[in-house]
Amino acid sequence: MAVFALQTIFSKAIFLFLITIPLSKAILSPHYYDQTCPQTEGIILQTVHNATVHDLKVPARILRMFFHDCFIRGCDASVLLDSTPGNKAEKDGPPNLSLASFYVIDDVKAKLEAACPHTVSCADILAIAARDVVAMSGGPYWDVLKGRRDGTVSKANETINLPAPSFNVTQLIQSFAKRGLGVKDLVALSGGHSLGFSHCSSFEARLRNFSPLGNTDPSINAEFAENLRKKCLEPNKDRNAGQFLDSTSSIFDNDYYKRVIAGKGVFGSDQALYGDYRTRWIVESFAKDESLFFREFAASMVRLGNVGVSEDGEVRVKCRVVN
Known part of the structure; x- marks a missing residue:
């Protein structure tokens, strides 16, 4: 970065x-x-x-x-x-x-x-x-x-x-709705995955025994799945092994959405956004227009920041302990 x-x-x-x-x-x-x-x-x-x-x-x-x-x-x-x-x-x-x-x-x-x-x-x-x-x-x-x-x-x-990294879109929508957040908030805030890294434990279930019909999540790009398998499923793999969540993982941009469209979403919940009609069009819009994504992400972060806010509570002297 x-x-x-x-x-x-x-x-x-x-x-x-x-x-x-x-x-x-x-x-x-x-x-x-x-x-x-x-x-x-x-x-x-x-x-x-x-x-x-x-x-x-x-x-x-x-x-x-x-x-x-x-x-x-x-x-x-x-x-x-x-x-x-x-x-x-x-x-x-x-x-x-x-x-x-x-x-x-x-x-x-x-x-x-x-x-x-x-x-x-x-x-x-x-x-x-x-x-x-x-x-x-x-x-x-x-x-x-x-x-x-x-x-x-x-x-x-x-x-x-x-919300779990294995959630489908219905589960994601329900989870966000409980916080007063809508479908566009869900897709915009998922763009926070523009930054960061995941350990294999959060996504390796997509790579083997995914269903009785096959070993790999069919929504994942085949070449990408093979690369993930090499990182995560080899014997004696590094316990810290994993994958960056987009190809520009230290830069906040719209690359995350482009990768989801290409079948390279790391989490099942990422890839699900492109497989459901309720969210697919938003993913495509953000992939095409980074400035639109930025505007919507900022607005959704403000809405997220309002969740559960009340006059109850205190101002802690130390953040790790109550006063």
């Missing part, structure tokens, strides 16, 4: 100026910290940028962390809480064991507590950081609505509610 100087970091950005959106129990605003902690976004951007310089995996990890947070109890930073002797937290649920780079959020929080004590929620930090890693990777920029509260409950058994 090319990491740009901060003054040019958003040169490819698409600026979306968003008005305050009322929610069921709270109102978020892009200006929430203008008076109480005006340096909030600068501190987050600088810290995330510095972390990315030292570890190019940070952007994909932060973006995935945000998705996984919002899909459980809403965007309340419950995914950041550590387990305790009496409770196994979300981050230790099976789908979240591969989440990483929590230290970046810890670092941001420590700096914000020094600058503006007891002011900026961990949930807002994660939402802003997710926007910043997309923009730093060449994707769109949007105004993040702020004012979220941090949740005090985090349960590993609730991670079963995360």
